[in-house]
Amino acid sequence: MKINLNYSKYLVISFCIFLSIFFVNNINSAEGGPCKDYGECDEFKYSLNDIESLQRGASTYINYCYGCHSLKYSRWNRVAKDLQIPEDIFFENLVFDKSIKPGDLMVGAMSEESVNWFGVAPPDLTLVSRYKGDDWIYSYLRAYYEDSSKQYGVNNLVYPGTAMPNVLLSLQGNQRLICKDIPVIARNGGEKRDESGNPIYQEKCGFLEVEDDTGKLSKEEFDNLIYDLTNFLVYVGEPIKATRERIGWYVVFYFLIFTALSSLLYREYHKDYNK
Ligand code: HEC
Numbered sequence: 060m061k062i063n064l065n066y067s068k069y070l071v072i073s074f075c076i077f078l079s080i081f082f083v084n085n086i087n088s089a090e091g092g093p094c095k096d097y098g099e100c101d102e103f104k105y106s107l108n109d110i111e112s113l114q115r116g117a118s119t120y121i122n123y124c125y126g127c128h129s130l131k132y133s134r135w136n137r138v139a140k141d142l143q144i145p146e147d148i149f150f151e152n153l154v155f156d157k158s159i160k161p162g163d164l165m166v167g168a169m170s171e172e173s174v175n176w177f178g179v180a181p182p183d184l185t186l187v188s189r190y191k192g193d194d195w196i197y198s199y200l201r202a203y204y205e206d207s208s209k210q211y212g213v214n215n216l217v218y219p220g221t222a223m224p225n226v227l228l229s230l231q232g233n234q235r236l237i238c239k240d241i242p243v244i245a246r247n248g249g250e251k252r253d254e255s256g257n258p259i260y261q262e263k264c265g266f267l268e269v270e271d272d273t274g275k276l277s278k279e280e281f282d283n284l285i286y287d288l289t290n291f292l293v294y295v296g297e298p299i300k301a302t303r304e305r306i307g308w309y310v311v312f313y314f315l316i317f318t319a320l321s322s323l324l325y326r327e328y329h330k331d332y333n334k
Pocket of ligand 1: 068085120123124125126127128177179181187191196199200220221222223224226227288317
């Protein structure tokens with residue numbers, strides 16, 4: 060008796076499902092939200108296994124952001140544990156209110172009146188990386204510029220008219236919008252030239268540039284600081300993410316091995332059917 064179960068059909072179908080899930084997932088993670096006047100958001104690649112980066116990010120967050128923005132869905136001791144900081148060291152250095160207990164939620168240090176100060180209450184940032192996207196945050200925090208028409212003397216390309224002051228100004232320095240002469244590009248993709256062969260320049264505005272020696276950090280150091288800070292916000296938005304992604308790979312390997320073994324088993328059974 061010959062039974063043709065035709066397993067290969069199912070294999071192909073499950074492989075296609077796997078591929079489509081993989082690609083849909085990739086499209087979603089590439090979505091960073093529009094960065095408005097900034098143009099394309101800068102790409103951000105998190106690295107949640109870089110514990111030191113997360114530790115630096117947490118420290119920057121608590122020193123510069125926590126005064127206004129709570130993280131009310133996370134607990135102090137969970138962050139300490141995930142970031143591999145011993146609880147006593149963590150509490151000594153990063154928790155300023157001594158009445159806080161390890162298991163407390165990070166509800167913030169700001170009173171209800173803050174709405175009156177800024178016109179908008181500073182939102183809780185636990186989930187900000189989920190709804191704004193990490194690309195957006197990474198670009199936003201680096202896109203402040205001097206604008207004397209605004210309440211705090213600054214504006215933001217990514218979030219024009221933001222009610223948040225540039226709290227990192229002393230580190231970054233005074234960033235301004237400048238204009239530059241840049242070569243005009245001809246239709247064939249090359250630089251456009253006049254009759255005597257000199258490139259033609261055109262003034263374009265909207266470039267960000269930090270005034271020399273106004274900030275404590277160099278451009279690269281500041282970018283790294285924002286990288287760590289954004290990395291931390293990605294972690295806080297989903298503390299289990301690194302573990303989830305690791306387990307995902309184990310599951311994929313398991314399926315691959317299981318598929319190989321079951322197809323061997325299928326061949327073995329098939330020998331009997333064909334007798
Ligand atoms: C002085 C108070 C204050 C501090 C300090 C502060 N922020 Fe804000 N932040 C605000 C306010 C107010 C808003 C709301 C802006 C708006 O919607 O116009 C905001 C908005 C944001 C948003 C956008 C959230 C959203 O849902 O649109 C992000 C991201 C953010 N802040 C990150 C940070 C980070 C990171 C730090 C630390 C480096 C920080 N903030 C420090 C007051 C503050």
